[in-house]
Amino acid sequence: MAVRSGQDYIDGLRRNPREVWVAGGRVDQVAADPVFARPVRAIASLYDLQCASEHRDAMTHRDGDGSEPYGTSFLTPRSAADLVKRRQAMTVWAEATFGMLGRSPDFLNTVVMAWAENADFFGRRGAQFPDNVVSYYKYCREHDLFATHAIVNPQTDRSRGSHQHDDQFAHLGVVEETKDGLIVRGAKMLATHGPTADELLVYPQPGIREGEERYVLAFGIPCATKGLRFICREPFDDGTQSVFDHPLGARFEEPDAVCVFDDVLIPWDRVFLYGDVKMGNALFAQASIRNNTGHQTAIRGLAKCRLITGIVVALTRAVKSDVHLHVQQQLGECLAYLPLIEGAILLSEQNAEPTGRGAIRPAYAPLQSLRLLLPRWYERMVQVTQVLAAGGLLISPTEADLRSAVGPDIARYYRGAGVDAEQRIKIFKLAWDATGTQFGQRMLQYERYYAGDPVRVGAAYYADFDVAPLVAMVQRALAGK
Numbered sequence: 001m002a003v004r005s006g007q008d009y010i011d012g013l014r015r016n017p018r019e020v021w022v023a024g025g026r027v028d029q030v031a032a033d034p035v036f037a038r039p040v041r042a043i044a045s046l047y048d049l050q051c052a053s054e055h056r057d058a059m060t061h062r063d064g065d066g067s068e069p070y071g072t073s074f075l076t077p078r079s080a081a082d083l084v085k086r087r088q089a090m091t092v093w094a095e096a097t098f099g100m101l102g103r104s105p106d107f108l109n110t111v112v113m114a115w116a117e118n119a120d121f122f123g124r125r126g127a128q129f130p131d132n133v134v135s136y137y138k139y140c141r142e143h144d145l146f147a148t149h150a151i152v153n154p155q156t157d158r159s160r161g162s163h164q165h166d167d168q169f170a171h172l173g174v175v176e177e178t179k180d181g182l183i184v185r186g187a188k189m190l191a192t193h194g195p196t197a198d199e200l201l202v203y204p205q206p207g208i209r210e211g212e213e214r215y216v217l218a219f220g221i222p223c224a225t226k227g228l229r230f231i232c233r234e235p236f237d238d239g240t241q242s243v244f245d246h247p248l249g250a251r252f253e254e255p256d257a258v259c260v261f262d263d264v265l266i267p268w269d270r271v272f273l274y275g276d277v278k279m280g281n282a283l284f285a286q287a288s289i290r291n292n293t294g295h296q297t298a299i300r301g302l303a304k305c306r307l308i309t310g311i312v313v314a315l316t317r318a319v320k321s322d323v324h325l326h327v328q329q330q331l332g333e334c335l336a337y338l339p340l341i342e343g344a345i346l347l348s349e350q351n352a353e354p355t356g357r358g359a360i361r362p363a364y365a366p367l368q369s370l371r372l373l374l375p376r377w378y379e380r381m382v383q384v385t386q387v388l389a390a391g392g393l394l395i396s397p398t399e400a401d402l403r404s405a406v407g408p409d410i411a412r413y414y415r416g417a418g419v420d421a422e423q424r425i426k427i428f429k430l431a432w433d434a435t436g437t438q439f440g441q442r443m444l445q446y447e448r449y450y451a452g453d454p455v456r457v458g459a460a461y462y463a464d465f466d467v468a469p470l471v472a473m474v475q476r477a478l479a480g481k
């Protein structure tokens with residue numbers, strides 16, 4: 001079964017009950033729980049899309065050796081055409097969800113693909129680890145699994161390393177090595193879709209210090225593993241929100257959860273890296289993760305920026321505030337970001353670089369530019385939407401009001417310029433849900449932080465950039481040449 005349908009994914013969740021805690025209670029069967037049923041449905045709809053006849057060619061891939069087709073986001077790019085195909089497949093999922101699903105399955109499919117492509121990297125720790133990585137990639141690909149990840153330590157005390165905490169297992173670390181695998185204890189924050197995914201990946205981020213060996217870990221385990229529990233943030237939607245009143249939040253909420261490991265056994269064949277600070281710090285840069293995930297997240301981010309720009313255009317048109325010059329100037333600014341995002345994606349494909357192992361990867365610089373700037377542009381789009389929507393952002397009545405005795409008042413006083421009241425209310429509700437509700441605020445916070453701390457992302461861009469040609473240019477200018 002290399003290409004799953006939505007029902008296959010839901011059946012898999014049913015077969016694999018997990019330990020999820022939400023709003024004071026435990027849930028094992030997430031697909032049947034009102035809080036998680038909609039997030040599960042949203043992911044299932046993506047799997048259905050890859051089976052739909054109109055998308056099957058772009059969204060699935062055959063290797064040409066008679067083996068089963070698999071999801072395109074598992075495809076290792078070896079040619080420019082492969083990168084285009086990956087973009088086309090990712091665009092289908094991004095546009096279907098308006099870029100609101102940050103952790104759609106293509107994100108981590110891309111990570112395991114990039115790891116397997118550079119499995120040799122893991123060999124520095126021991127001969128068995130490249131095999132583990134490649135087998136895991138094949139396993140995820142063949143079963144078309146949905147993985148999430150938790151790669152950040154909880155915000156306990158950011159002035160200390162993990163090893164400097166009083167509680168040695170405040171952060172996830174190895175308790176002991178056994179003949180069956182590693183026993184790990186502690187917490188990782190946070191896994192979006194942790195409760196509703198099939199697999200959980202943990203891997204180190206740069207910034208690890210000497211002495212933190214115990215906390216350097218890369219592995220992949222089922223979300224239904226014994227001893228692993230997910231503690232969810234308060235849900236925004238309990239499953240009853242009206243789609244009329246919350247057109248995005250009632251469809252696209254992604255559960256976020258802290259992962260607690262209560263002496264969990266990580267079998268040796270699921271361990272990819274451990275105990276090596278240098279390797280832990282190098283993993284992101286050397287395993288092509290940033291290039292490949294940068295491609296996926298930029299494609300997803302473009303869809304989200306297109307939606308929010310469309311919303312602000314629609315709402316200003318609904319009340320004809322777009323006739324004013326300064327409004328047009330702000331709309332123009334939002335629109336101007338879109339080709340820059342698209343251009344950087346295409347440039348990353350055009351300047352794709354060989355990995356030296358027969359594959360190629362999208363160029364790093366344009367995608368890392370987007371990692372740094374797209375969140376700022378998105379923030380600006382949110383600000384423009386809120387400022388131009390003004391009071392209208394906050395006065396929308398509910399669908400129930402519309403159908404009540406005050407319905408005629410609403411029909412009369414809420415209409416726009418050539419737009420009836422219901423249509424105008426719907427547009428402004430969409431704007432509020434995208435920018436103001438709990439859902440909208442999470443969307444903003446997600447863009448700010450999903451790729452790590454923006455301060456360190458910016459500094460790393462400087463550290464990684466080849467500035468020699470720029471400095472040479474300055475020398476030439478100084479020399480008067």
Ligand SMILES: Cc1cc2nc3c(=O)[nH]c(=O)nc-3n(C[C@H](O)[C@H](O)[C@H](O)COP(=O)(O)OP(=O)(O)OC[C@H]3O[C@@H](n4cnc5c(N)ncnc54)[C@H](O)[C@@H]3O)c2cc1C
Nearest residue numbers: 149150151152155158190191192445446449450452453455
């Ligand atoms: C909605 C949402 C969804 C997410 N989903 C996922 C997910 O699915 N998987 C996952 O692994 N992660 C996820 N994340 C977490 C994300 O990776 C982190 O938020 C991000 O890496 C920043 O880490 P932090 O939140 O711990 O912030 P911190 O690292 O604590 O930073 C907070 C502030 O303190 C400063 N600071 C703290 N420590 C330092 C330091 N050592 N040096 C310099 N400055 C410092 C930072 O500059 C920043 O301003 C998600 C985050 C959000 C908001």
